[in-house]
Amino acid sequence: MTENTPNQINRRVVVAARPSPAVTEACFRLEEAAVPEPGDGEVLLRNHYLSIDPAMRGWIAEGPNYSPPVPIGDVMRSFAVGEVVRSRNANYREGDFLMGRFGWQDWAVANEDAVDRKVDPAEAPLSANLHLLGMTGLTAYLGLLDVGMPKEGETVVVSTAAGAVGALVGQIAKIKGCRAVGLTGSDEKVADCLESFGYDSAINYKTADDLSVALAEACPDGVDVYYDMTGGPISDAVMDLINVGARIVVVGTMAVPSSPTPMGPRYNRQILVKRAKMQGFLVLDHFDRLDDAARELARWYREGRVTFREDISQGLDTAPSQLFKLLDGRNRGKALVRLISA
């Protein structure tokens, strides 16, 4: 068990600079520090997997966001799955696996607040706790079901559809008896949507001759639910097809730079005429529902009704490049970093 014995060195990736505006190598720095000692109520964890998420661009940027930016010099904020190596908290024992905000580092000291969920390794692979049974799963599950409220026979459009969240949204839409239509940025991802994620139809929005026409063909009965992680011109095409009572779940704004605010067609008339609801969904507000969501998602996984794809790199030093790849849309599946050799 040498893996679980702290050596003297904790390698960690800290935030070195703000994006300007691109997220580049200059934003991060690899450091070494002593392995920390857990204080009263804390645990020492050995991180096994790190999660790489689109929200990280926001976490290191200044400007309006839903959580304060990671201070320069601090360890990069990140969800991770770690094994408890030493515990000074009565709720956790050595050998327990936890999912929480443990940062881009080999070793982490965490208090109760940083722990999101105790992981059951029998439920699914450890890494799945960073997507299917973690924030990804909760984002897809609650965003679609609570805000989108899909009903059997309705049409659900997802943008983008082949990412970790989008892949799951499509599969949950199918479980709920909906027609699932995916928008994504490459032919390879279109194939993933159709072959792996259960979408009825998928469109490459980068190469479609006329996105509006392609969407209208894919949605002969209009759009009832739009799970929107992009905004921008893709969303403009979807908004023209919404049905009366449509629900637009605003989960991300990848295609809407934070500054300067880009211009686009005003949606007021569609929203009024169609009595549509456009609502922001932020998973951070709903951590208290993670256990319930994870239980149902794990059941669907064991029943073979949801599948996932992972894009894993090996070693802490690969975390920044995994993030660049994700932000460029070059990943295929949920981006993760493995810290413990498989």
Place this chain on the structure above:
Amino acid sequence: MTENTPNQINRRVVVAARPSPAVTEACFRLEEAAVPEPGDGEVLLRNHYLSIDPAMRGWIAEGPNYSPPVPIGDVMRSFAVGEVVRSRNANYREGDFLMGRFGWQDWAVANEDAVDRKVDPAEAPLSANLHLLGMTGLTAYLGLLDVGMPKEGETVVVSTAAGAVGALVGQIAKIKGCRAVGLTGSDEKVADCLESFGYDSAINYKTADDLSVALAEACPDGVDVYYDMTGGPISDAVMDLINVGARIVVVGTMAVPSSPTPMGPRYNRQILVKRAKMQGFLVLDHFDRLDDAARELARWYREGRVTFREDISQGLDTAPSQLFKLLDGRNRGKALVRLISA
């Protein structure tokens, strides 16, 4: 009771042309026809008051809207209060007053479907059934309470605030213990908001040096509910001030021409970061709740907790000019036409 005896002539205003894009004299024509006979299940009504509403611009225009346009040559669609003169419907007797869609005409034949509510003349003045106890009241009441869901101590912004709906929204917001902030287009209307409609603060958006600054001063705790009948640049200023969990009720789009779709800043990031909800509200969907709403509004009226202002012209032939005045924002109070001499 000569008033209630049909003569041979029914004067009516029909739609003569579509707006191009302004609504002008050319859109309407005064005609004469025989007073119609009620068929089985129908009543013959003598209209007393006609309602003049902003939605009428949409009712006579082509293009996406929530109800089909009034066909060229048909009587202009309009809410009205009329007295039953002859009844072939067991639910209504001669002398009953009804509110419904009876059109811009002296006499109307109506079936059950065209009747929205049986009027109790003791509850409030007859004309109030076309605003406080009619669509105006229902629009203000349900739009604010069901979609806006104001809580005590929250800030409610209304645009525009001095019209028939806006005046009522401000007063209901105050009844619910909110801070009410009104946006309106003249100093005279600002005075109405502050002196008659209970607003805590009111801003003339046409003359404000910097609307964003004026709004921020009027809303020191941000904006929790935005009752939006305009859209456009006014709304852009409000959107910059919304709080987490804000509700934006899209009730009208006076400042957003239907074609071509105007451009504006994209709201996606505010909606996401603030987990805001932007939802279209169309009163036509909620006629079944009119009785309940009217009952509570009538009670507030009798208790002196809500007041209203009327802008009444005399005679059927004044209906088009009342509409032009309303669309130009030159009315002061709910626009009505009286057909029976007072």
